[in-house]
């Protein structure tokens with residue numbers, strides 16, 4: 165069971181949750197109980213992980229609008 169990082173869209177709380185990906189829509193914020201939570205990718209660029217394996221520098225220089233981890 166993977167440890168995933170989430171952020172609450174209501175109060176902004178970040179938290180870790182042990183959850184199967186099939187149960188991600190059942191995750192709720194431990195602070196306010198909101199179901200408006202989204203996954204965040206700490207440290208690594210999601211598209212970087214999918215794409216160039218030799219590019220370990222995140223997504224600098226490329227568009228990464230869907231990446232919450234590196235902010236680019």
Ligand SMILES: [Zn+2]
Pocket residue numbers: 172173174175176177193194195196197198
């Ligand atoms: Zn919350």
